[in-house]
Amino acid sequence: MYKSLxxxxxxxxxxxxxxxxxxxxxxxxxxxxxxxxxxxxxxxxEITLQxxxxxxxxxxxxxxxxxxxxxxxxxxxxxxxxxxxxIFVSQKKPHIQKIMMVLVIAPFLTNSLIRMYGWIxxxxxxxxxxxxxxxxxxxxxxxxxxxxxxxxxxxxxxxLLPFMILPVYSAVSKVDKSxxxxxxxxxxxxxxxxxxxxxxxxxxxxxxGSLMVFIPAIGYFFIVDILGGGKLMLLGNLIKNQFLTARNxxxxxxxxxxxxxxxxxxxxLYKKKGGNMDELGGF
Amino acid sequence: xxxxIVELKNFGKTFGEKTVIDNINLDVxxxxxxxxxxxxxxxxxxxxxxxxxxxxxxxxxxxxxxKDVTNLEPMQREVNTLFQNYALFPLMTVEDNIEFGLxxxxxxxxxxxxxxxxxxxxxxxxxxxxxKPKELSGGEQQRVSIARGLINRPKVLLLDEPLSALxxxxxxxxxxxxxxxxxxxxxxxxxxxxxxxEALTMSDRIALLHNxxxxxxxxxxxxxEHPKTVYVAxxxxxxxxxxxxxxxxxxxxxxxxxxxDEEENIKVINNNxxxxxxxxxxxxxxxxxxxxxxxxxxxxxxKIKEYIYDGSITNIIAKGKNNQEIxxxxxxxxxxxxxxxxxxxxxxxxxxxxxGETNV
Numbered sequence: 001m002y003k004s005l006x007x008x009x010x011x012x013x014x015x016x017x018x019x020x021x022x023x024x025x026x027x028x029x030x031x032x033x034x035x036x037x038x039x040x041x042x043x044x045x046e047i048t049l050q051x052x053x054x055x056x057x058x059x060x061x062x063x064x065x066x067x068x069x070x071x072x073x074x075x076x077x078x079x080x081x082x083x084x085x086x087i088f089v090s091q092k093k094p095h096i097q098k099i100m101m102v103l104v105i106a107p108f109l110t111n112s113l114i115r116m117y118g119w120i121x122x123x124x125x126x127x128x129x130x131x132x133x134x135x136x137x138x139x140x141x142x143x144x145x146x147x148x149x150x151x152x153x154x155x156x157x158x159x160l161l162p163f164m165i166l167p168v169y170s171a172v173s174k175v176d177k178s179x180x181x182x183x184x185x186x187x188x189x190x191x192x193x194x195x196x197x198x199x200x201x202x203x204x205x206x207x208x209g210s211l212m213v214f215i216p217a218i219g220y221f222f223i224v225d226i227l228g229g230g231k232l233m234l235l236g237n238l239i240k241n242q243f244l245t246a247r248n249x250x251x252x253x254x255x256x257x258x259x260x261x262x263x264x265x266x267x268x269l270y271k272k273k274g275g276n277m278d279e280l281g282g283f
Numbered sequence: 284x285x286x287x288i289v290e291l292k293n294f295g296k297t298f299g300e301k302t303v304i305d306n307i308n309l310d311v312x313x314x315x316x317x318x319x320x321x322x323x324x325x326x327x328x329x330x331x332x333x334x335x336x337x338x339x340x341x342x343x344x345x346x347x348x349x350k351d352v353t354n355l356e357p358m359q360r361e362v363n364t365l366f367q368n369y370a371l372f373p374l375m376t377v378e379d380n381i382e383f384g385l386x387x388x389x390x391x392x393x394x395x396x397x398x399x400x401x402x403x404x405x406x407x408x409x410x411x412x413x414x415k416p417k418e419l420s421g422g423e424q425q426r427v428s429i430a431r432g433l434i435n436r437p438k439v440l441l442l443d444e445p446l447s448a449l450x451x452x453x454x455x456x457x458x459x460x461x462x463x464x465x466x467x468x469x470x471x472x473x474x475x476x477x478x479x480x481e482a483l484t485m486s487d488r489i490a491l492l493h494n495x496x497x498x499x500x501x502x503x504x505x506x507x508e509h510p511k512t513v514y515v516a517x518x519x520x521x522x523x524x525x526x527x528x529x530x531x532x533x534x535x536x537x538x539x540x541x542x543x544d545e546e547e548n549i550k551v552i553n554n555n556x557x558x559x560x561x562x563x564x565x566x567x568x569x570x571x572x573x574x575x576x577x578x579x580x581x582x583x584x585x586k587i588k589e590y591i592y593d594g595s596i597t598n599i600i601a602k603g604k605n606n607q608e609i610x611x612x613x614x615x616x617x618x619x620x621x622x623x624x625x626x627x628x629x630x631x632x633x634x635x636x637x638x639g640e641t642n643v
Contacts, residue, residue: 196383
């Protein structure tokens with residue numbers, strides 16, 4: 001009895017936290033999305049579906065499409081980099097593995113905004129990378145590495161790579177070595193061992209990682225602002241602009257709700273395909 | 284002369300500074316059941332992995348069916364392995380698991396299905412085709428791994444402690460089944476275990492490994508009844524070991540004075556001994572006979588300490604004159620003499636094993 005009472009008491013702060021800081025703001029955004037705005041950034045208490053209808057404008061739909069394409073490319077690149085890296089790490093001795101995974105997480109110790117400004121030093125026309133490429137005469141004029149889609153993708157991949165590495169590494173290191181040996185023993189070469197055994201066994205880690213990269217990649221407005229040079233509009237900064245620049249809160253709220261629904265559907269689809277959400281903490 | 288199917292020549296394996304296998308030679312004959320027996324860490328699994336190709340030897344060559352395969356990949360060798368933890372593919376059904384080897388060999392689908400059916404019948408798993416490994420019991424998983432390992436009809440099947448995860452009863456049953464299966468199919472089995480009962484029950488020959496060397500390779504009967512070294516005598520079965528000294532030679536027999544009680548009435552088979560040689564006289568517990576009175580030869584005085592009833596046999600702990608513990612086994616619950624009594628135990632000359640210093 002005492003224990004269960006104690007358990008209830010210690011969960012109260014968490015419940016309050018979830019209600020006040022997660023559930024209520026989302027409900028507020030939901031309510032906001034059905035209201036009208038006036039020309040001066042105010043909110044009129046009048047229920048309407050107009051905000052949702054406005055989203056189906058070609059301008060906004062193309063922002064959705066472009067955001068998904070960019071997020072998709074970033075996710076794909078993260079897989080390409082993270083998977084071989086995870087296999088490489090999992091073959092090292094346990095204490096080396098630990099050190100390497102700590103190094104993967106280490107960049108989080110620095111504010112990601114500051115790290116984005118760091119990339120400007122690397123990527124701009126007179127930056128380190130361009131100077132280097134010109135010095136070794138690989139190119140005679142500076143390459144446009146930022147203020148375009150490429151810059152945004154570099155920023156997204158760099159920032160989100162750890163979120164791919166962690167679940168993929170976790171999945172890869174769980175694969176029993178003797179199972180791979182059994183496949184070899186039964187006549188499978190390296191490629192067949194990978195496609196028949198390794199890939200199916202680590203698919204859930206790949207899906208987990210993809211969700212954890214794809215979803216934030218849609219919403220990371222500051223990367224788009226900094227490395228896109230403010231010339232490009234993706235979903236994240238579209239929402240930010242509606243709230244802060246255009247001061248049309250209800251419309252920004254409507255886009256946010258659509259984004260939440262899409263995210264939710266992606267997770268549902270993933271679960272339906274037999275995905276395992278344990279590593280993401282569930283629902 | 285039987286045909287050699289696997290040959291290890293000057294085979295050695297080192298991990299860093301540590302020598303695990305030290306320059307051994309081993310011939311395995313076609314159709315035999317050979318067991319590599321040894322305590323954990325003696326390198327028996329290393330030998331197995333070098334035959335399968337999952338590891339490569341540091342020195343020497345591995346020959347399978349007359350062909351040097353030392354530098355070949357596992358997929359190029361006609362051997363298959365049964366792993367200790369079965370290593371079934373967890374996401375595949377029983378059928379897909381068994382079929383895997385044929386698929387890799389690009390065998391046509393119809394033939395594959397036919398062979399899978401045969402295998403399922405062979406291991407008594409008909410009707411289990413669509414189950415996943417985790418829906419099977421340990422014994423059933425074991426059968427799947429046997430079927431998977433045999434479907435390619437390997438020249439040699441390598442078994443790495445395949446029964447160690449099963450409970451005692453199931454293990455005994457699988458021992459018999461494996462042995463029957465091996466005889467039925469005529470495939471050479473190389474079996475790794477640390478369990479001497481398993482080795483004695485199943486093998487045609489046992490190679491006992493110790494410190495990276497083959498201590499003795501022989502039939503189970505010879506390994507048990509005529510161990511060549513003290514280590515073998517001690518490792519296989521229970522044994523009582525008495526230190527002694529040769530005090531007389533009489534044709535095919537020799538007389539020994541045991542350190543145990545300074546008695547001079549012990550006779551052993553003369554193994555080219557000289558007077559004064561230090562020897563060890565080894566007697567298995569079941570070869571003792573408890574006597575009411577002293578006998579002239581091959582008997583020693585003991586004090587009965589404890590009876591331990593074990594169903595079909597009773598184990599007796601006794602102590603010699605110098606307090607050395609002596610293990611005696613008698614059939615069923617035969618408490619001939621009361622605890623604490625001093626009595627005599629006797630054995631036949633031919634039932635003792637005598638090893639000179641060179642065999643230590």
